[in-house]
């Protein structure tokens with residue numbers, strides 16, 4: 001008996017996305033089913049190229065379809081299309097997801113995490129931009145190896161700089177290229193608001209899956225303005241584990257929540273340090289930020305150790321090497337990036353985009 005399209009679809013309805021906890025047909029991830037004699041081809045569209053569970057999904061689809069009577073072979077083609085929940089985007093129209101990276105206070109590694117999130121997402125195959133919104137202390141130019149310079153204009157729009165290898169290019173723009181930090185320091189709230197808004201509207205990001213925005217630390221004017229002016233998908237909070245830092249981190253979380261911005265997750269930076277003999281030291285008390293995330297009901301994205309290589313590569317403007325050399329943080333960075341991408345997909349799940357299911361049967 002030949003397998004029918006209904007048989008295949010019913011089998012696919014038993015395959016759950018491991019992060020989204022719904023079946024892949026309901027999630028509109030099955031894009032095409034092709035049946036030719038007993039050979040079945042299924043096209044599955046993942047919600048992010050950074051999906052950590054690609055192979056699990058492939059295996060589950062294969063197993064489910066192979067159980068249908070009459071199926072002799074299964075080919076699963078995986079692609080990815082990042083979804084967006086942002087509907088009205090008067091500014092940044094081609095950007096699918098905007099992720100703010102914030103912290104309760106300075107020096108906890110917020111910019112470092114922002115840069116590495118952008119790099120990690122780009123290395124997974126996503127189209128990525130990185131916006132340095134830290135008016136008072138823009139560090140993204142140094143961390144990405146860009147000298148302070150005037151950006152060029154195209155059609156009266158600011159053209160972002162590009163870093164990284166051709167196949168994983170990241171577009172980078174810093175407010176530090178436009179406004180010197182010493183000038184920003186003497187501004188009052190409304191002026192900051194005006195300049196930031198204008199700046200945001202004038203950068204030509206083109207089409208991006210993810211725009212990572214490095215916010216200034218704390219809950220001051222600039223953070224508030226940015227969080228209110230940009231249609232954010234959500235925010236990532238970076239915190240170090242000690243109690244004095246966590247009190248500020250909680251305040252930052254509450255600021256976003258009061259503005260209606262959801263928290264995509266918490267990263268614990270400088271969690272611990274491993275010396276050259278392999279002994280681990282919990283300098284700031286590992287686990288504090290994880291505990292904070294749990295008690296506040298927030299996703300925990302992962303922990304990063306104190307790693308001299310991260311610091312050196314930041315100073316040298318070479319963040320891509322964090323992912324290519326087997327330093328103590330490489331695995332954690334990839335895991336944080338993938339967990340974040342998963343959380344963004346979860347946020348976007350309520351508004352699935354893309355074409356409806358197309359079934360093509362040639363029996």
Ligand code: ADP
Nearest residue numbers: 106107108109110111112305306307310311314
């Ligand atoms: P923030 O943006 O929160 O002010 P930065 O990202 O600028 O903090 O980091 C402050 C300093 O700490 C930088 O020199 C950076 O290279 C360093 N740093 C951040 N995270 C780590 C880490 N996990 N290991 C080692 N150095 C780090």
